[in-house]
Amino acid sequence: MSTYTNARLVTPTGVIGNGWLTTEDGRITGLGEGPREGGRDLEGAFLAPGFVDIHVHGGGGHSAMTSKDSIREAVAYHRTRGTTTMLISLVTAPLDHMERAAGWIADLTEEGLIAGGHFEGPFLSHARCGAQDPDALRLPDVAELRRLLDAGRRTIRQVTIAPELVGPSGDTGLDLIRECVSRNVVAAIGHTDATYEQAAAGFEAGARLVTHTFNGMRGLHHRDPAVVLAAAERPDVILEVINDGVHLHPSVVAMLDRIAARRLALITDAIDATGIGDGEYRLGAMSVVVKDGEARLATNGSLAGSTLTMDVAFKRAVQAVGVPIEIASFYASAIPAQVLGLTDRGLLAEGQRADLVVLDDALDLVEVL
Incomplete structure (x- = not known):
């Protein structure tokens, strides 16, 4: 003892x-x-409880899209920054590459190193693709989603989907959300041009998470409140927050804390550059330049993940946003664990x-x- x-x-x-x-x-x-x-x-x-990060692409110079050993090294780096549970996120890529990476995730989940995987794509909006490879994006196809999930051998815990999309076969983003729900996979809405009504339909279909809120989606407009307000109105929906002061202004995080109290999940969206410093990197097929800690696409300057770590996200929640430390801990540990259905971690409590x-x-x- x-x-x-x-x-x-x-x-x-x-x-x-x-x-x-x-x-x-x-x-x-x-x-x-x-x-x-x-x-x-x-x-x-x-x-405090160890941090739980449900959206991380890499760190310490290692990308989740590169190899199984690279994922190991990224996990090892983030553990030095207090993240004791993490979900490995894969960016949009050709299906065979995503399948191969899902196999690495399955191996490492079965080993107990990670909590599972997250497909951030490929069923995303071209209009809001951000740093996702536009050439690898795909329209909804339930058979292709099943193919990807099967490659993960029941270790894929989360999929980001644009609910408004319609595929050539008639499959829709809503169909993909329902397929995820049927397999006990968390459906997240993100990289989407959805209106308020389309987002609300996605939540009605079973989506329970918003991928990096405000980033990669329509903004909160007084005539089209889009995803953010549709999510805030649903007490069963969690909103991811990249609290680095770049992706979201602290006052916006404070607003989210008010309109979706106790329903925020701090994430890093960290890429391989995290912990390494400025320079040139790759996020999947995309070239990224990191300057002064900000990661942006070399082509158009779009934000391309972050160099954030969970300890910094937690500290900023208290010091820059102004939430009480126990609420910051809830957002950094208990809520993301809750998203994954991991009831055995994220709190200081007996058992x-x-x-x-x-x-x-x-x-x-x-x-x-």
Whole structure:
């Protein structure tokens, strides 16, 4: 058994000062307030649940689209930044490449390294493709979706879809959403030109997530509130947020916290450049230039993922956006775990996995346990 004492425990209901927490066999066995004999003195540091990132393409110089070993290295990097559970995201590519990468994800999920995979494409809107390869985008085809999901051997947990699309066979984005739901796969709406009505139809069909809210979709307009308001009106829909100060202004994140309270999931959308620095990189087939930490397509300057890490997203939620630390923790850990149906992690509570991060007064990461 391990015991941690003199910690500020970040729980769902608030911070417990001078707290203690015990673990055994990888699980939290108890926690409380007050002095405790023995164990490790954390000297007043914050102790919070490990971060859960449901949208990450790479990191530490390694891309998920390159090889299984590259995924391993990206996971290892993000773990040093406090992400203890992650979903590996694949960008749009030819179907055979996506199938091959889905096989890598299946192997690593079965090994227990990751929580599964996310197809960010290929059934996305050309009008809102962002950094997705426009030449590899495809119109809805349920048979092709099944082919991709089968390649993942039941480890693909999430698929991003533009609900307004219609394929030549008559299959629609709504049909793809229903197919995902039938397979217990989270359907996300993103990279979409959907109107409010089309987005609402997508949520009615079973979509329960918005991929990087506001990015890769119509904006919130007073005559066409589009995806964002359609999502905010649904209490069962979670909204992803890239909280790096580039993709979203802090005041916009604060607005989302008001209109979709306790329904935000902090994500990184991190690419291979994360943790490496400025330079030239590739995101799938697309050439990316990173300057001053911003990743943009070399061709048109469109944002191309981020160089964000979850510890920074969490810190910014508190310091730049102004949400209470326990809510920031909820958005960085419990909510994304909830999206994946992982009820055994994301909270400081008895019986939960003992995936923990230690943070100093400035909310900088000190240690990953």
